[in-house]
Amino acid sequence: APLEAVLTGRYLKRLPGPVCALGSLQKLYISGTGLRELPEEIEGLRELRILALDFNKLEEVPEALCRLPRLTRLYLGSNRLFGLPAEFAQLQTLRCLWIENNYLYHFPRALLQMPALQSLQMGDNRLRALPGSLPRMTGLRGLWLYGNRFEEFPQPLLRMSQLHILDLDRNKIIDFPDLAHLKGLRLFSYDHNPVKAPPCVADTVTLVGDGAQELMEAREERLQSLREKASHILEIPILLLELDSERNVSQAAPSSCQL
Numbered sequence: 462a463p464l465e466a467v468l469t470g471r472y473l474k475r476l477p478g479p480v481c482a483l484g485s486l487q488k489l490y491i492s493g494t495g496l497r498e499l500p501e502e503i504e505g506l507r508e509l510r511i512l513a514l515d516f517n518k519l520e521e522v523p524e525a526l527c528r529l530p531r532l533t534r535l536y537l538g539s540n541r542l543f544g545l546p547a548e549f550a551q552l553q554t555l556r557c558l559w560i561e562n563n564y565l566y567h568f569p570r571a572l573l574q575m576p577a578l579q580s581l582q583m584g585d586n587r588l589r590a591l592p593g594s595l596p597r598m599t600g601l602r603g604l605w606l607y608g609n610r611f612e613e614f615p616q617p618l619l620r621m622s623q624l625h626i627l628d629l630d631r632n633k634i635i636d637f638p639d640l641a642h643l644k645g646l647r648l649f650s651y652d653h654n655p656v657k658a659p660p661c662v663a664d665t666v667t668l669v670g671d672g673a674q675e676l677m678e679a680r681e682e683r684l685q686s687l688r689e690k691a692s693h694i695l696e697i698p699i700l701l702l703e704l705d706s707e708r709n710v711s712q713a714a715p716s717s718c719q720l
Contacts, residue, residue, distance in 0.1 A: 463487035468494060469513070481505050492516050492536070504528040515539050515559065524548045538562050538582070550574035561585050561605070573597050584608050584628070591615040599623060607631050607650070614638055629654065630670075637661075 465488035466480055473494040480489070481502035486509055493516040504525040512529070515538040522537070527548040534557040542563040549571035557580040558572075565586040572578065573592060577600045585608035595617035602623065606615075607630035614637050618627065623645045631653040637660035640646065649662055650669035659672045664680060 463510070465489070465511075470494070476500055476503065478502065484508065487511070489513070499523050499526060501525045507531070510534065512536070522546055522549060527551045530554065533557065535559070545569035545571050547571055553577060556580065556600075558582065568592050568595070576600050579603065581605070584630075591617045593617055596620040602626065602645075604628070619643075640666075 464483065464486050466483065466486060467490045468477075468480070469490045469492040471494055473491070473496055476491065476496065476499060478500070480486070481500060482505065484505060484507060486506050488511040489506065489509060490511075490513040492513045496514070496517040496519060498519065499514075501523070502525070503523070507530060509529050509532055511534045512526075512532060513536040515536045517540050519537070519540040519542060522542065522545055524546060527546065528551060531554055532552055533554055535552070535555060536559045538559045538561040540563055542560065542565065544565065544567065545560075547570070549569065553575065555575060555578055558578060559580075559582040561582050562585040565583065565588060568583075568588060568591055570592070572581070573594050574597075576598055578598060579600050580603040581598075581601060582603075582605045584605045588606065588609040589611060593616075595615075598621075600623075601621065603626040604618075604621075604624060605626075605628040607628045609632055611629065611632040611634055614629075614634055618624070619638060619640075619642075621627075622643050624643065625645055626648045627646060628650045630650050634651070634654045635656060637651065637656060639661045640649065641661050641663050643666075644663060646662065646666050648667045648669070649660065651660060652670040654670070656671065659668055659670060659676045662668065664684060668677060
């Protein structure tokens with residue numbers, strides 16, 4: 462089994478030195494310990510895949526953390542972060558980043574250089590806009606932006622056709638553009654926004670928000686009707702083939718005069 466260390470819930474003024482000496486450590490959980498900083502020695506954890514640092518008092522991400530060559534999941538939620546350092550882009554193996562409930566007023570530019578990132582949790586921050594170059598993040602499949610300060614639907618999202626999950630709950634968006642062209646989208650949550658009607662999305666999208674249930678019920682009735690019509694249309698050639706077959710049999714059978 463992968464070597465892991467669990468220090469979650471213990472009060473720590475600093476990360477114990479022996480932990481950073483565990484060169485083969487793959488999982489490290491240090492959630493809710495009160496940590497305010499990390500030692501430079503953390504970069505010695507060269508095999509680390511998962512690092513949980515949520516519910517602490519970190520005010521910055523140290524450069525040493527950005528030099529972990531195999532890190533795939535990083536949890537930084539519920540700290541005191543205002544941004545990420547430029548060196549953060551060195552974490553090219555990172556696939557999942559949770560940085561919710563911090564003090565991000567601007568989208569961290571370093572993330573735009575991380576096209577392999579798949580899951581980005583940025584809920585409960587202070588974001589008002591997204592950068593125009595966001596579509597560079599071609600690997601992104603899930604993006605959580607609930608509880609921010611968006612007053613308009615962020616236009617760069619219209620070019621994020623690879624997204625599967627998009628969460629914009631608890632913002633101040635009044636109107637949504639047509640999202641039907643986002644063919645990859647499977648779940649869109651827009652609850653607790655002052656919208657007048659559900660957004661227009663493809664039939665494959667599950668909606669969560671005011672009016673979503675009624676819209677999806679009406680959609681299902683429409684799709685069921687289309688399926689029934691298609692079924693009837695498919696039955697016609699079968700009936701024609703059966704009639705043609707019966708006619709051929711009838712023509713091949715000898716008449717009573719020939720018996």
